[in-house]
Amino acid sequence: MGVAGLLAMGLAGPAQAQSSSAAGAQAPVRFLVVADREAPLSAVSGGRVARVYAQLGDTVAKGKLLVSLDCSDLEAKRAAAEAEFNAAQLRYEAKAKLQGLQSAAALEVELTAADVNRTRSQMRIFSAELAQCRFVAPFDGRVARVHVKEGQGVAPGAPIVDLVGTGTPKARLNVPSNWIAWLRPGAHLDASVDETGERYVLNVTRLSGRVDAVSQTIEIEAEFLGDTSRVLPGMSGRATPAKSGGKG
Numbered sequence: 448m449g450v451a452g453l454l455a456m457g458l459a460g461p462a463q464a465q466s467s468s469a470a471g472a473q474a475p476v477r478f479l480v481v482a483d484r485e486a487p488l489s490a491v492s493g494g495r496v497a498r499v500y501a502q503l504g505d506t507v508a509k510g511k512l513l514v515s516l517d518c519s520d521l522e523a524k525r526a527a528a529e530a531e532f533n534a535a536q537l538r539y540e541a542k543a544k545l546q547g548l549q550s551a552a553a554l555e556v557e558l559t560a561a562d563v564n565r566t567r568s569q570m571r572i573f574s575a576e577l578a579q580c581r582f583v584a585p586f587d588g589r590v591a592r593v594h595v596k597e598g599q600g601v602a603p604g605a606p607i608v609d610l611v612g613t614g615t616p617k618a619r620l621n622v623p624s625n626w627i628a629w630l631r632p633g634a635h636l637d638a639s640v641d642e643t644g645e646r647y648v649l650n651v652t653r654l655s656g657r658v659d660a661v662s663q664t665i666e667i668e669a670e671f672l673g674d675t676s677r678v679l680p681g682m683s684g685r686a687t688p689a690k691s692g693g694k695g
Contacts, residue, residue, distance in 0.1 A: 475685035478620035478638065478649075478669075482680040484586055484612030490601045491579040494518060499597055501608065507584045513608050514595060518580035525573035532566035539563050588612045591680070616671055616678050618649050620686060621664040630654065635689035636669060642682045648672045649686055 494516035501513040539559040546556050592609040595601060618638065622630070636649040649669035658665045669686075671678060 473687060475687050476620050476622050478618040478684055478686050480640070480678055480680055480682040480684075481617050481619050482588075482611035483614035483617060484588065485680075486585050486588070486610040487606060488513070488582050488608045488610065490516070490603055490605045490607055492576065493600070493602050493605075494580060496595045496597050496599045496601060499593060499595065501590045501593065503590055503593055505590045506613065507588060507590060507610070509584055509586050511584045512581055513584060513590070513610075514582040514593075516580040516601070518577055521573055521577050521580065525570060525577060528566060528570040528573050532563070532570050535559065535562040535566045582607050584610055586610075586612060611680050616675055616680060617652070618669045618671065618684075618686065619666070620669070621659070621662070621666050624658045624663045624665050626688070627654075627658075627665060629688075630667070636686040637689050638671075638684055638686040640678060640682050640684040642679075642684075643677050645677065647675075647678075648689065 497515045497517040499514050501507055501511070507513065539556070539562070542556045542559045546553065588610045590608060591611045594606040594608065601607070630651060632651055632653065634651045636651065637646065638649045639646045648671075650672055651667055651669045653668040655666040
């Protein structure tokens with residue numbers, strides 16, 4: 448090969464590399480659809496499932512009871528603690544009256560007051576433990592999965608119910624780091640969802656504060672614009688920079 452041929456190759460190399468880089472920057476990027484909010488509810492303490500109030504796919508309001516555990520033993524302990532508290536309260540009131548009549552020492556009154564506080568604290572402990580027997584929806588959402596059945600025993604940490612929000616879903620994706628040159632919150636991406644074949648516009652909402660040094664990508668989040676009634680968490684698709692390239 449002559450000198451002219453080598454020069455031609457040398458000149459063509461950088462141009463081809465730039466062209467390839469530009470094409471790569473515009474190549475579709477995979478994204479995953481995630482819910483606006485998620486709550487994987489799990490058991491804090493062990494027990495047996497008493498009743499399941501929600502089923503797969505149910506739409507539930509914030510505060511709705513989803514699952515309850517059989518905590519009759521804790522209920523009995525709390526009732527006993529409440530009885531002790533009431534008795535301590537009566538003893539304190541009696542001692543306080545006697546002190547007013549100068550028939551009881553101040554120390555006796557202080558001891559009965561301390562007993563009231565002790566039994567009140569014990570009652571609150573059992574009340575807090577009883578609250579762990581009820582699994583309620585922390586927000587408006589849909590039941591994505593029910594892990595338990597009535598009568599089933601569960602161990603501490605066992606999954607109970609998965610709940611996802613009903614708000615506008617989000618897309619999570621890793622894009623080439625050179626997109627940072629134009630990528631800002633409010634920028635738009637053209638997207639298509641594999642499962643439905645429908646096209647959407649994504650509005651970029653968040654950018655990670657770090658670029659992955661190995662893959663030279665940055666993680667971002669974007670929300671769907673328009674009707675998302677058919678878009679469900681777990682779906683996936685492809686996204687490219689919007690043709691307009693501007694903000695919404």
